[in-house]
Amino acid sequence: MKQTFRQSMSWLHTWGGLWFTWILFAIFLTGTLGVFDDPISHWMREKGKAGEVPAMSAEERARAVTLAQDYLVRQAPRAEFWSIGLPDEDEPALRVFWRETEASPFQKRTLDPASGSQLKPGSARESEGGHHFVHMHFELHAGTAGIWIVGAATMAMLVALLSGIVVHKKIFADFFTFRPGKGQRSWLDGHNVLAVLTLPFLFMITYTGLIVFWATYMPAGIAARYDGDEERYFSALTDGPPARPRQFIEAAVAPLAPLMLRGEAAIARETGFVVVEHPGDRSASVRIFGRFDAEAESDRLVGRSSGTALFDAISGEVIDVQKPNSVRGGTVLAVQQTMNALHFVRFGAYPLKWLYFLSGMAGAAMLAAGAILFMVKRRKNAGNEFGSATAGVYRVVEVLNVAAIGGLVLACIAYFWINRLLPLDVAERATREIELFFAVWLATLAHAAWRTPHRAWCEQLAASAFLCLALPLLNLLSTGDWLVAALARGDGETAGVELTALAFGLLFIAALRHLWRRAAAADARDETLPDATATATGG
Amino acid sequence: MEKHFALYLVFFTCYAGLLAISLTMDRHHAQVLRGKPERSRRLALRLAGWSLLGLALWLCSLAWGWAIGPVAWFGLLSAAAFGLVFLLPYAPRFAPWLSIIGPLLALPPFYF
Numbered sequence: 272m273k274q275t276f277r278q279s280m281s282w283l284h285t286w287g288g289l290w291f292t293w294i295l296f297a298i299f300l301t302g303t304l305g306v307f308d309d310p311i312s313h314w315m316r317e318k319g320k321a322g323e324v325p326a327m328s329a330e331e332r333a334r335a336v337t338l339a340q341d342y343l344v345r346q347a348p349r350a351e352f353w354s355i356g357l358p359d360e361d362e363p364a365l366r367v368f369w370r371e372t373e374a375s376p377f378q379k380r381t382l383d384p385a386s387g388s389q390l391k392p393g394s395a396r397e398s399e400g401g402h403h404f405v406h407m408h409f410e411l412h413a414g415t416a417g418i419w420i421v422g423a424a425t426m427a428m429l430v431a432l433l434s435g436i437v438v439h440k441k442i443f444a445d446f447f448t449f450r451p452g453k454g455q456r457s458w459l460d461g462h463n464v465l466a467v468l469t470l471p472f473l474f475m476i477t478y479t480g481l482i483v484f485w486a487t488y489m490p491a492g493i494a495a496r497y498d499g500d501e502e503r504y505f506s507a508l509t510d511g512p513p514a515r516p517r518q519f520i521e522a523a524v525a526p527l528a529p530l531m532l533r534g535e536a537a538i539a540r541e542t543g544f545v546v547v548e549h550p551g552d553r554s555a556s557v558r559i560f561g562r563f564d565a566e567a568e569s570d571r572l573v574g575r576s577s578g579t580a581l582f583d584a585i586s587g588e589v590i591d592v593q594k595p596n597s598v599r600g601g602t603v604l605a606v607q608q609t610m611n612a613l614h615f616v617r618f619g620a621y622p623l624k625w626l627y628f629l630s631g632m633a634g635a636a637m638l639a640a641g642a643i644l645f646m647v648k649r650r651k652n653a654g655n656e657f658g659s660a661t662a663g664v665y666r667v668v669e670v671l672n673v674a675a676i677g678g679l680v681l682a683c684i685a686y687f688w689i690n691r692l693l694p695l696d697v698a699e700r701a702t703r704e705i706e707l708f709f710a711v712w713l714a715t716l717a718h719a720a721w722r723t724p725h726r727a728w729c730e731q732l733a734a735s736a737f738l739c740l741a742l743p744l745l746n747l748l749s750t751g752d753w754l755v756a757a758l759a760r761g762d763g764e765t766a767g768v769e770l771t772a773l774a775f776g777l778l779f780i781a782a783l784r785h786l787w788r789r790a791a792a793a794d795a796r797d798e799t800l801p802d803a804t805a806t807a808t809g810g
Numbered sequence: 811m812e813k814h815f816a817l818y819l820v821f822f823t824c825y826a827g828l829l830a831i832s833l834t835m836d837r838h839h840a841q842v843l844r845g846k847p848e849r850s851r852r853l854a855l856r857l858a859g860w861s862l863l864g865l866a867l868w869l870c871s872l873a874w875g876w877a878i879g880p881v882a883w884f885g886l887l888s889a890a891a892f893g894l895v896f897l898l899p900y901a902p903r904f905a906p907w908l909s910i911i912g913p914l915l916a917l918p919p920f921y922f
Binding site: 444446447448449450451464468469471472570571572573613618619620622623626627629630633 | 813814816817828832835837838874875877878881882884885886888889891892894895896898899900
C-alpha cells in the first residue's frame with residue numbers, strides 16, 4: 272500500500288515520539304525545575320534562616336585564600352586544577368575544589384574562612400540542591416554518555432515537532448480548541464494545544480539545547496583544524512591568551528593572596544573565584560574572577576565579563592586582564608553566547624524565568640499527554656501492531672508511562688523530602704540524596720509493574736499530591752522554618768519553592784478527582800451496558 | 811516601564827488580542843457570543859486582534875528592549891493563550907469579561 276506523505280509523517284511522529292517520549296519528559300521536567308536551581312538550592316541548604324552574611328574586607332579575603340592554598344597544597348600539590356570559591360551572600364563557607372588528573376573525580380570541601388579547618392559533616396545541610404535537576408537535565412548523571420543520549424533525544428524532539436506540524440491537519444482551525452470530557456478527543460486536543468501554543472518556545476529550547484553542546488556533537492571541525500586541541504581552539508575563539516600546555520617541570524605556586532589583591536586592583540572588582548590551572552607544574556596559571564553581578568546582567572541578552580585577571584602562577588607575571596562589562600571575541604562567539612543565554616535564561620530575572628518555567632511545564636505536559644494518548648487510543652481500539660506480542664508491548668508502554676511520568680514527578684518532589692529527612696552527618700550526603708532520588712524512581716517502576724494502570728496512576732498521583740501539600744509542614748517540623756516565616760521576612764526564594772509545591776499539589780488533586788470521576792462513570796456504564804462491552808472486547 | 815507591571819499589562823493585551831482573533835472563528839464566536847460573526851465584525855475583530863498583539867510587542871520592547879522584549883512577548887503570548895484556551899470550554903461567558911476585569915485588577919497594586 273502506497274502511503275501519503277502525511278501518513279508516513281504520522282507513523283514517524285507516533286513511533287519516533289513514543290520511544291523517546293519518556294526520556295524527553297525527564298529532560299523537560301528536570302530542565303524546567305532547573306530554571307529555579309538557585310531558589311531550590313537556597314531552600315535545600317536552609318539559606319533563608321542564615322540571614323545576612325557580613326561582607327568580607329580585603330584582608331579577610333586574602334587570609335581566606337591563603338588558608339585555602341595551604342589546604343590544597345597539603346591535599347593535592349600536583350593537580351589538573353584548583354578552584355577556590357570565596358564566601359558570598361549565599362554561601363558563608365570557603366569552598367575548595369580540585370581534580371588531580373583529567374580522569375580522576377572532582378573533589379569538593381568546605382572550609383571555615385577564618386581558621387581554614389575543614390567544616391565537619393553535619394554542620395551544614397550538604398546538598399547538590401537544584402543543581403541535581405540541571406545535571407539530570409543535560410547528562411542524566413551519566414557524564415559524556417548521558418550528553419549523547421540527551422542529544423539523540425533532542426534530535427528526536429526536533430523530528431517530532433516538525434512531523435507533528437505536518438500531521439496536525441487543522442493547526443489554524445483548532446488553534447484555540449480544547450474539548451474536555453471527551454476521552455481520546457480531549458487528550459489529542461490537549462496534546463495539540465499545548466504544543467501549538469508554545470511552539471516558538473519548543474523550537475527555541477530544543478534547538479539551542481543541541482547548540483550548547485555543539486563541540487561535543489560535531490567535533491570534526493576542531494579535530495581537523497586544531498588537531499583536536501580544544502583549548503587552542505577556544506582561546507582563538509574568545510580572543511584570549513594562548514593555552515599553556517603542561518611542561519612537566521616541577522614548580523611551586525607563588526602565594527595566591529598578593530596575586531588576588533593585584534588582580535582585584537586591575538579589574539576594580541572583588542574576587543569571586545580564584546582558579547589555578549596545572550598547580551605544581553611550570554605551566555601553572557592563576558585566574559582571578561570578579562564577582563558576578565546578576566543585577567547588571569539582567570537587562571542584556573548576551574552576558575558580559577565579570578572581569579578576570581590571569582597571572583603566571585610561578586613568576587607572578589601578568590598574562591592577561593579583561594575588564595568587567597567588556598565583550599571579547601567575534602560574531603561567531605556572540606551568536607554562540609546568545610544561543611546559550613536563550614537556553615539558560617540568564618537574562619530578564621524572575622519575570623522571564625517564570626515564563627520559561629510555564630512554557631517548560633507546558634512542554635512536559637504536552638509530552639505526557641502524547642504518551643497517554645498513545646495508550647488511550649489503543650485501550651479503546653486494541654490493534655495487532657506487534658502480532659501475538661501486542662498485549663505485552665502495550666503493557667510495557669503502560670508501565671513505562673506511569674513510571675516515567677507519574678513516577679518521575681513523585682521522585683522529584685520526594686527529593687525535597689529526602690533533603691529534609693536524611694540525617695545531616697551521613698557521609699557523602701549530597702550523593703546519597705541523589706541515589707535515594709533514583710531509588711524512589713525505581714520503586715515507582717516496580718509499583719507501576721505491580722498495579723493495574725488506573726490504580727498505579729491514582730496512587731502515584733496521590734503520593735505526589737501529599738508530598739507537595741505537606742512540604743511546608745515538613746520544613747517546619749524538620750528545620751523550624753516554613754512558608755509563613757519566610758513570607759514574613761520577605762524571603763521569596765524559600766516561600767516561592769513552597770508555594771509552587773502547594774500549587775502542584777492542588778493540580779495533582781484535581782487530576783486525581785478527574786481520574787476517580789472517569790473511573791466511576793466507566794463502572795456505571797459497564798453495569799448498565801454489559802452486552803456492549805462484551806461485544807466490544809469480543810469483536 | 812516597570813517589569814512586573816509590564817508583565818500584567820502585556821499579558822492582558824495579548825489575551826485581548828487572542829480573544830478577538832478567536833472570535834473571528836465560527837466555533838468560538840458561537841461559544842462566547844452565540845451565532846456566527848458577520849463579515850464586517852469578523853474584519854474588525856481581526857484588525858483589533860492583530861493590532862493588540864502588535865501593541866503588546868511594542869510594550870515588551872519598552873520594558874525589556876528589542877533583544878529580550880520579543881522573548882518576553884512570545885512567553886506572554888503562550889501564557890495568555892493558555893488562559894483563553896481553558897476559559898473557552900469551561901467559562902465561555904466570562905472570557906470577554908476577563909479582558910476588562912484583568913487589567914483593572916492589575917492596576918491597583920502599582921498605582922494606588
